[in-house]
Amino acid sequence: MQQGLVIETQRRHSVVQLTDGSRITCISKGRGIQLACGDQVSISTSSDKEGVIESIGERTSLFYRADSFKEKLVAANVTQVACIVAPLPVYADELLNRWLVCAEASNVKAIIGLNKVDLVEAAATANALARYKDMGYDVIPFSAKFNDAPMRERLLGERSVLIGQSGMGKSKLLNALVGSEAQRTNEISQALGSGKHTTTFTRLFTLGDDHQTWVIDSPGMQVFGLAHYSRLQIQQAFPEFRDAIGKCRFRDCKHLHEPNCALRELIAANKATEERLTYLRKFCGEGEAVPHYERH
Ligand SMILES: Nc1nc2c(ncn2[C@@H]2O[C@H](COP(=O)(O)OP(=O)(O)O)[C@@H](O)[C@H]2O)c(=O)[nH]1
Numbered sequence: 187m188q189q190g191l192v193i194e195t196q197r198r199h200s201v202v203q204l205t206d207g208s209r210i211t212c213i214s215k216g217r218g219i220q221l222a223c224g225d226q227v228s229i230s231t232s233s234d235k236e237g238v239i240e241s242i243g244e245r246t247s248l249f250y251r252a253d254s255f256k257e258k259l260v261a262a263n264v265t266q267v268a269c270i271v272a273p274l275p276v277y278a279d280e281l282l283n284r285w286l287v288c289a290e291a292s293n294v295k296a297i298i299g300l301n302k303v304d305l306v307e308a309a310a311t312a313n314a315l316a317r318y319k320d321m322g323y324d325v326i327p328f329s330a331k332f333n334d335a336p337m338r339e340r341l342l343g344e345r346s347v348l349i350g351q352s353g354m355g356k357s358k359l360l361n362a363l364v365g366s367e368a369q370r371t372n373e374i375s376q377a378l379g380s381g382k383h384t385t386t387f388t389r390l391f392t393l394g395d396d397h398q399t400w401v402i403d404s405p406g407m408q409v410f411g412l413a414h415y416s417r418l419q420i421q422q423a424f425p426e427f428r429d430a431i432g433k434c435r436f437r438d439c440k441h442l443h444e445p446n447c448a449l450r451e452l453i454a455a456n457k458a459t460e461e462r463l464t465y466l467r468k469f470c471g472e473g474e475a476v477p478h479y480e481r482h
């Protein structure tokens with residue numbers, strides 16, 4: 187039995203990096219096991235070519251999205267979610283809020299990387315993002331093209347998942363960080379001969395000789411459901427509203443026009459924004475919750 191780290195997943199196949207840095211394509215034993223990049227696994231090998239995932243180590247964190255029908259694991263055991271946005275193409279603010287809420291609800295720190303600060307349009311975006319600093323999120327302006335240092339600094343020593351819509355510059359950043367390694371072809375697709383494009387897969391890269399820094403590149407996502415979290419978990423994932431949850435005059439307060447709404451009082455006092463309350467109400471009203479994902 188050998189220990190390894192899942193660095194690529196695709197249905198029942200995954201690529202596992204062993205402690206000596208070598209890689210092996212594996213299949214999962216049970217049907218019910220969903221693997222994520224970042225999972226620590228025990229594998230058995232029948233030949234040098236293919237391994238079998240025997241068990242998954244306990245996860246310190248699990249970042250994933252879900253709608254009422256299915257769950258999609260994004261990354262396991264990460265220490266931070268790095269949300270990558272840019273002025274062009276214009277990033278979607280609602281998606282950013284979904285990632286922040288998901289990170290908060292999964293107990294993982296979130297940071298916001300503002301890429302392409304070399305563009306003149308970046309000044310307005312930086313202004314718009316200033317409100318997130320008030321909520322406690324660090325906003326890191328950088329340019330993957332001309333100066334990636336501010337972002338690199340925040341990634342070193344951490345196990346991060348990069349999340350962002352396509353076009354925000356995640357691949358460019360990865361190129362700057364890991365060089366030609368970022369062109370790593372999809373090993374599962376190669377093995378299976380399916381030749382899928384690499385950017386549709388989540389991939390993990392390790393940095394440094396000790397492989398302790400992780401950067402996980404996820405494909406650009408246009409939807410990000412939060413159906414795996416309860417209303418209360420979602421409400422509490424808004425740091426600026428957290429202390430006010432449950433303190434409205436009416437227990438079933440919709441936070442619209444009710445008197446003595448504790449959330450609205452925060453907005454009136456300029457400690458929270460109308461926009462964030464709209465997201466809170468929207469995210470809470472979405473779909474029936476799927477059963478919480480079984481941790482192995
Ligand atoms: N001006 C500018 N363009 C960038 C920067 N970073 C990435 N781009 C460009 O943005 C486009 C999308 O980048 P890419 O890395 O493929 O984005 P991804 O879809 O998030 O992986 C490409 O044309 C990049 O050259 C940057 O810092 N400044």
Ligand SMILES: [Mg+2]
Pocket residue numbers: 356357385
């Ligand atoms: Mg990309």
Ligand SMILES: [Zn+2]
Pocket residue numbers: 434439440441442444446447448449450
């Ligand atoms: Zn209320």
